[in-house]
Amino acid sequence: MPKNALEVNGNRLWETLEASGEIGKLRDTGLRRLPLSDADKEMRDTFCTWARQAGCTVTVDQVGNIFARRAGIDDSLPPIATGSHLDTQMCGGKYDGVLGVMSGLEVLRTLNDRGVETKRPIEVVVWTNEEGARFTPPMQGSLAFAGDLSLTDVLGSRDADGMRFGDELRRIGYDGAAELGQSKFESYLELHIEQGPILDRIGIDIGVVVSGFKSRGLKIAVSGNTAHVGPTPMDERQNALVGAAYLITEVDAIGWRHHPQGGKTTTARISCFPNLPGIIAESAELTVDFRHPDPDAADKMLAEVKAAMVTASEKANVSMEIVESWMFGDNPFSDACIQTLEETADSMGLSYMEIRSQAGHDAYAIGKIAPMGMIFTPCNGGVSHNVQEEIELDRTLPGVNLLLNTIVKMANR
Ligand SMILES: [Zn+2]
CATH class of the missing domain: 3.40.630.10 (Zn peptidases)
Structure with missing residues (x-):
């Protein structure tokens, strides 16, 4: 030097x-x-x-x-x-x-x-x-x-x-x-x-x-209903954990779709209530992170995550909402x-x-x-x-x- x-x-x-x-x-x-x-x-x-x-x-x-x-x-x-x-x-x-x-x-x-x-x-x-x-x-x-x-x-x-x-x-x-x-x-x-x-x-x-x-984080709440895992027929269940699972795989797929341009998605955390054997989950909460080098593409990814929430909710007969979000970049x-x-x-x-x-x-x-x-x-x-x-x-x-x-x-x- x-x-x-x-x-x-x-x-x-x-x-x-x-x-x-x-x-x-x-x-x-x-x-x-x-x-x-x-x-x-x-x-x-x-x-x-x-x-x-x-x-x-x-x-x-x-x-x-x-x-x-x-x-x-x-x-x-x-x-x-x-x-x-x-x-x-x-x-x-x-x-x-x-x-x-x-x-x-x-x-x-x-x-x-x-x-x-x-x-x-x-x-x-x-x-x-x-x-x-x-x-x-x-x-x-x-x-x-x-x-x-x-x-x-x-x-x-x-x-x-x-x-x-x-x-x-x-x-x-x-x-x-x-x-x-x-x-x-x-x-x-x-x-x-x-x-x-x-x-x-x-x-x-x-x-x-x-x-x-540009990075965004979302906290997504999934709401279902508790019921006995034995007698409850499949078509009457509102299993929050299942809705969360559908969303997690779809969020991952969004990341793969944007992967060629450098996009990424992660579901880093899940919590579930009551999270016990014998009972269908009443609620789940996911923390989802997604990022992209192009700010417009990051906005598009957010729209795709929101669309995936609708599909996953319908499929699992539960409801979902974004309860917290943050952004930087x-x-x-x-x-x-x-x-x-x-x-x-x-x-x-x-x-x-x-x-x-x-x-x-x-x-x-x-x-x-x-x-x-x-x-x-x-x-x-x-x-x-x-x-x-x-x-x-x-x-x-x-x-x-x-x-x-x-x-x-x-x-x-
Ligand atoms: Zn650091």
Whole structure:
């Protein structure tokens, strides 16, 4: 790298990642760090300690988003922000989200080591509940910060056991006082593992994200009627589970129809009541996800899912309705951020490729209220949301160094 480019301390970043990977450990290598759980609290406490040790002021907002701020020479200027999430899936990896937060922390530590001051402040942000593995929708913290979800809705959302978000947030001590959206960002950058195989396969270490797939999520309720599984004739049954099954296979078929153009569908979750032997199911609930590189095609997929709901309901003699829906991926990426990232990479002699994001990220929500850019780094085989998620430090550091130098450039404007 050229002499004027800064470099992070790779070993320290790795040690930080490994230490965070001990919190909420599942099986040998994976994590189960659900939002607002005890493990989430421990991870948050640890991050706040590290941030304060790095000289940051730590603020928490009303939905538990954490802002670790390094003062600027002119501290009245809006900050350059970077961050991601520390919550994980039920069987999540150690780097999804975590890498972005810890890279932000490492940027601040490196600036401290070198005694580098910046004109603008820099904030490292931890967004609450990115994964949606316990409370829905996913990206609750960043969506609320961006004004796309109301405080009441977020605090009132409940997990599968009926626990209320607001109560759990207070229980772990992260019901902060800062109002939503209080911090206005000059720009927001997020570094994240790709969670797909492209960088790994091609052998390039940096992806500059230029657009995303439009993604939608639906929660669909299926209503039938309970009855005895013995005497009830087949033509009088209203089995919610059967209706759900018809819909699941049709949703999969929709994904296959759009597969040649890059479309995808998933029914990721089903719950059923009473879910017992001897009784026909009264209700079922499905969580369906679908995404497509072309926004118009994503809209078409939604129409197809709705049509499939009608067919499946008739076939199973049940009723279905969409009870919750969410969407992200409306071109939130800023040309200015993409350009600064690419110019900085060029000046550092780093090779990169432009890439599309196939997953949802907090950055999408923030892209609506501030110029936003993302850096992807490789993960082995593209494996993510799995305990086998792995990264290599050597292939990660170029992206983290790009983050560092881009933040410094932006923070001195
Ligand atoms: Zn993530």
